[in-house]
Structures are given as C-alpha cells and as structure tokens.
Amino acid sequence: MSRPRTYRPGMRGWWQRHPAYRRYLLREGTSLFLGGYALWLVAGLLCLAAGEAAYGQWRALQGTPWLFGLHLAALMAACYHAVTWLRLLPLTVPVIRLGGRRPSDRALIRGSWGVSVALSAALWLYLGGGWP
Amino acid sequence: MAGERTITLEVQRFHPEADEAPYLQPYTIPFSEGTSVLEGLQHIKDRLDGSLTFRWSCRMAVCGSCGCMIDGEPALACRAFLRDYAPGPVRVAPLDHLPIRRDLVVDQSDFLAKLERARTYLIPADERTPADGAYRQTPEEMADYYDYAQCINCLLCYAACPQYGWDQAFTGPAVLALVQRYDLDSRDAGKDARRAVVNADTGVWGCTLVGYCSEVCPKGVDPARAINQRKPASVADYLLGWLRPSGGEGTP
Helix, strand or coil: CCCCCCECCCCCCHHHCCHHHHHHHHHHHHHHHHHHHHHHHHHHHHHHHHCHHHHHHHHHHCCCHHHHHHHHHHHHHHHHHHHHHHHHHHHHCCCCCECCECCCHHHHHHHHHHHHHHHHHHHHHHHHCCCC | CCCCCEEEEEEEECCCCCCCCCEEEEEEEECCCCCEHHHHHHHHHHHHCCCCCCCCCCCCCCCCCCEEEECCEEEECCCCEHHHHCCCCEEEECCCCCCEEECCEECCHHHHHHHHHCCCCCCCCCCCCHHHCCCCCCHHHHHHHHHHHHCCCCCHHHHCCHHHHHCCCCCCHHHHHHHHHHHCCCCCCCHHHHHHHHHCCCCHHHCCCCCHHHHHCCCCCCHHHHHHCCHHHHHHHHHHHHHCCCCCCCCC
C-alpha cells in the first residue's frame, strides 16, 4: 500500500524556536573561548621555546586592552561552562550505590564542586610556591 | 452566553491531497477555567469545522495520543489549559521534527520501527512459566528503572530534540530511555541484544545533551539522564571490543 504524502518541516532557524536551544548553544559556545585560550597558552609556550625575546613580546601583549578583554571574556565563559558542566554531571553518572544508597544529584554536584575547589586551591598554592 | 470568555486558536492545517504546505487557520471558541486545549480542538471539530484532524483518546495524560506544539512548546493537549494562554491567540501545530500526515497528526512509523528494533521488552535469562512463581525484586532494584518505565510514547521528547530534527537516523530520547529501562531491570537479561542499538553512532552517541527532552516529558521520565548515564558503559564496551579477538559485537 502506498503511503500518503507527508510534509516535513525543516530545521531552518531552529535555535529561534525555544530558549532551551539558545541556552544549549551558549553552553556549547563557551568551549570556543576555552579552546581559544588554550591555543593562546600554546602560543606562549612556543614563544618561550623560541627564546627570551619572543617570550617577552608574548608577555608584553598580555597588557593590551583588547587582549585583556578577551581574557575577561574567556574567564566568564570558563565560569559559565564550569557551572553548567557540573550541573549536568549527575545525568552522566551510571547507576551506582555508595554505602547501599544512590547518591542524590545535589550530593554529586556539591561533591564535584568540593573536589574542583580543592584541586584549584592546591594548584594555586603550588604555583605560588606556598605548597608543598 | 453573555460574558463568556473566548480565545482564538490558530491551528496549523495540512491536507496532503489539497495543500502544498501547512498554513494557519484561526478559530475563536468559548472557554472556561477548566477547558483544556484538547477540549478546544474538540469544540472546533464538533461545532465549527469537522475537517480538522487530530489524535486523542484518554483525555488525562495517560495514553500519549494528543501531543502537539502549543505556542511552540511540545505538550499534551489534554494537559494544557486555555486559561494559561489567555487572552491568546494560542498557536497549535503538529509535533516538531516529525513528518505531518494531516493537520495535527504526525507519522509515528519511524518511532515504532525503532521501538521494535531496540527490543524494549523483558528478555528473561531463563524460560519461565507461571508455575515457577512470580519474579522477586526489591524496592531498590525497582527504583533503578521505575522513572523510565513511566514513558507513554507520546513523542514530545522527539519534538524537543534538535538532533532528531537534523538526523532521523538518531534512535532518539524515548526509545533509548526505554532501552535503559529494561537494561536496568534486575529481571532482564537482554542487554546484549540491545547493545548494538545503544552503542551505534545513532544510539547514545547521537545525543549532545541539549536536555530539552527531559523538560517537556509529561511523565518525568528524564530521557537525557537515561541516555547519558549509559555512555560510560558504551565507552567500556568500545574499549573492551579492542581487546577481544572477535572485535566485540556492537562497537561503534
């Protein structure tokens, strides 16, 4: 039996259809800033390898207003990315039991923030020369 | 009746034998505090235009038949009330991302074929007869899958999934949630039979966690969780597949 003709609407302008789609694009879009910042650090490493003069130039560029703005944008993007990433983390945890009970989403999110803050603090202290 | 409140429903129409593309048709109808969008559609069909086509059955968010886009959001027409859209107009369209058959009726065949292919039913380890007695399961074991078992196949999650909109090969939220529902069931032994569907590029890896599916689910199923909590096991399958001499069945 032949099927009657159907109409399939396209995906043109799909992100305009719901705020949930735009929140998703914003969340994923922040990774572009994180990727860009990582590339900038790699460029710094390459300059360091190239010699003192190149590294000095790279460091001097950090003070320019437009690069300061980009760094600020990358920091804000990283914060937003971290918040949304940890908020979604419980969805990616397989069914596990700790002490016979399944941990709540809240416990998982708070625990992850705790680990994240502890690691950041340790790194901060280590780079500052205060630890170990 | 004097003083009766009215609202305009802009209903998307499409009759394949006559129309090139869908168009909106306005109908102004009376409503009260308890009038659902479905009752509004029924009023139109009974009193104003008998040619309007839509699916419905239970009128109480159990059967999953009356899903449609109401003001751009996937919703069950029986569970949405016209008072919340007053003064209107309120736009009623067929579910997004699915082929339109007629007016508000979409073609569900792709979903039904996927549901069948994924073997979303209990596959027991042994042949059992009623004489063997009932299955035993603890409340904790049941809690592992109970939420996912609430799915009523209404397809709102497919209308909320842009990944499905782009690529209809993606197995999609409800079917993958139902796969997880049976895989997590202590009575089931069919995980291997469903592995190929789950691990394929069109399986759990087709999901990028937009997460809107879980927001629109009228039964609190949370398909986004079902799909993404399965990804670590899928990675493990993939890595183990490299170690097995046979290459491992169902690796991406």
